Amino acid sequence: MPSHSFQPFRKHLERGGAGGVLRDRVEHLGGANHGDGEYVVYWAQSARRLRSNLALDYAIHRANEEELPVVVYESIRPDYPGANDRIHSFVLEGVAANHHDALKRGLRYLFFLPRTRDEARGGLKRLAQRARLVVTDEFPTSTLREQTRSFAASAPCPVVTVDGNGILPMRVFGKEQYMAKQLRDRAFRLFEERWGEIPELETKYQPYAGELDLPNYNGAHPRANAASCSIDHSVAPVPLHGGREEGLRRLDVFVRERLSGYAGLRNREAHRTSELSPYLHFGYLSAHEVARRALFSDAPAEDVDAFLEQLVIRRELSFNLCFYRDDYASLACLPDWAKKTLAGHADDRRHPVYSHAELERAETGDEVWNLAQRGLLSLGTIHNYLRMLWGKKIIEWSKTPEEAHAFMVAMHDKYAIDGRDPNTHAGILWCFGKHDRPWFERPIFGTIRYLASESTKKKVDLPAYARKIDALTS
Ligand SMILES: Cc1cc2nc3c(=O)[nH]c(=O)nc-3n(C[C@H](O)[C@H](O)[C@H](O)COP(=O)(O)OP(=O)(O)OC[C@H]3O[C@@H](n4cnc5c(N)ncnc54)[C@H](O)[C@@H]3O)c2cc1C
Incomplete structure (x- = not known):
């Protein structure tokens, strides 16, 4: 068994949660005290699900303490950047x-769908006027952080955030972890005590039957409703569907059919990894439940461990980066060696240099790279291994590292269905040396690890990936 096997933690999950423990996950953001609120609101921002949800569990717990009902509020504004x-x-x-699940669980659920910026203004505030407390998700990217903080700054009731992102609370590390090894060593010492702390807090609660002063979108005709909003209509929906049911179905298929063999084949085959990143990003699935399914599957231990290395260690390293570094969306957070080596090669000749428009349209002279970009344009994700090549080549073909970085982030913001995530930023920064070590000196990159399209061609089954893109888009 490898020195960092996850198998021993099964026993904690078999015993069940420690119950009632949300150590290091809850933060009180202030807001006016409202003694006579009628309900507790759970505002689902990044965890768009009603099960395996620590923030919702906490909202229920607080509502029960106050003998109040819970209202689950979800929305999407038309004015997030690049909507x-x-x-x-x-x-x-x-x-x-979510409507269906709310009915089954006996929870009151409301989805507010404002079509315009004007309609969006003050939606949650109206609900909060009659709330005793608003509980919401803590997510470490700046857009959601600012949205939460700006609401809390003038909220008519107290606001509390709950970090339900990972197996370990982000705060448990106390500071940035610079490498996977550093986080892994720490995490494995903490799992023993902490992995069992994922309580389903309380199963009994009062439903809220009163009027709510907001229109309730029932989920019908999602694509037509998206088309009716004042947003950018030039980026078409992907051939994959959102939602918890779809996420659970995909998780089930992955665990039954593809988890065995994951360790050896994840970087090679077109359809070998879980492809759950969009479902994790929008919180249709929790990392806890995905990890549990993998741990209790029949797959060989080496495959389960390889999968949990990504889902738990790598993912929590990304969350750690965004949580502890305000500059996570820039090259300023690179290690000194990476900054120095890039600066030392700033004047190296770049050839060819492609314009952003050429790159965006997948019109380079490199067929492997074009395929990766086509994946992003049409599927909304890039093949697991090609992602690395995709980023490295943009560095090679851009005038400056800063320009390359800004372009990669912009492409993810616009096209990636799993973009705008801590993993997006950590993944992109990895191409510039973040969470990596120096390699061999070469032009443009200095000692930053380089990847060549030729070696990628040998490693990845590209014809199969091309067929997948064609099949899903034709
Ligand atoms: C340039 C670049 C851009 C990236 N952009 C994104 C992005 O926008 N969104 C995103 O979720 N990931 C991103 N990654 C990280 C990683 O490539 C993806 O998470 C992974 O390919 C998603 O596919 P999957 O769900 O099939 O992964 P699986 O191999 O099935 O892994 C399961 C889960 O573990 C997590 N995970 C896997 N690999 C990594 C990793 N290297 N770092 C952090 N977490 C990981 C993800 O949540 C993933 O869904 C990027 C990597 C690079 C190099």
Whole structure:
């Protein structure tokens, strides 16, 4: 068994949660005290699900303490940066399943769908006027952080955030972890005590039957409804569907059919990894439940461990980066060696240099790279291994590292259905040396690891990936 096997943690999950423990996950953001609120609101921002959701569990717990009902509020504004049909559709496709689940659980659920910026103004505030407390998700990217903080700054009731992102609370590390090894060593010492702390807090609660002063979108015709919003309609929805039901179905298929063999084949085959990143990003699935399914599967231990290395260690390293570094969306957070080596090669000749328009349209002289970009344009994700090559080549073909970085982030913001995630930023920064070590000196890159299209061709089954893109887009 490798020195960092996850298998021993099964026993904690078999015993069940420690119950009632949300150590290091809850933060009180202030807001006016409202003694006579009628309900507790759970505002689902990044965890768009009604199960395996620590923030919702906490809201229920607080509501029960106050002998109040819970209202679950979800929304999508038309004015988030770069709002488009692709992202809107993926979110709206999850609404019907949440309505259904709310009915089954006896929870009051409301989805507010403002079509315009004007309609969006003050939606949650109206609900919060009659709330005793608003509980919401803590997510470490700046857009959601600012949205939460700006609401809390003038909220008519107290606001609390809950970090339900990972197996370990982000705060448990106390500071940035610079490498996977550093985080892994720490995490494995903490799992023993902490992995069992994922309580389903309380199963009994009061439903809220009163009027709510907002229109309730029922989840019908998600793509047509996205098309009716004042957003960018030039980025089409992807051939994959959003929603918890779809996420659970995909998780089930992955665990039954593809987890065995994951360790050896994840970087090679077109359809070998879980492809769950969009479902994790929008919170249709929790990392806890995905990890649990993998741990209790029949797959060989080496495959389960390889998968959990990505889902837990690598993912939590990304969250750690965004949580502890305000400059996570820039090259300023690179290690000194990477900054120095890039600066030392700033004047190296770049050839060819492609314009952003050429890159965006997948019109380079490199067929492997074009394929990766075509994946992003049409599927909304890039093949697991090609992602690395995709980023490295943009560095090679851009005038400056800063320009390359800004372009990669912009492409993810616009097209990636799993973009705008801590993993997006950590993945892109990895191409510039973040969470990596120096390699061999070469032009443009200095000692930053380089990848060549030729070696990628040998490693990845590219014809199969091309067939997949064609099949899903034709
Ligand atoms: C340039 C570049 C851009 C990237 N952009 C994104 C992005 O926008 N969104 C995104 O979720 N990931 C991104 N990654 C990280 C990684 O490539 C993807 O998470 C992975 O390919 C998603 O596919 P999957 O769900 O099939 O992964 P699986 O191999 O099935 O892994 C399961 C889960 O583990 C997590 N994971 C896997 N690999 C990594 C990793 N290297 N770092 C952090 N977490 C990981 C993800 O949540 C993933 O869904 C990027 C990597 C690079 C190099």
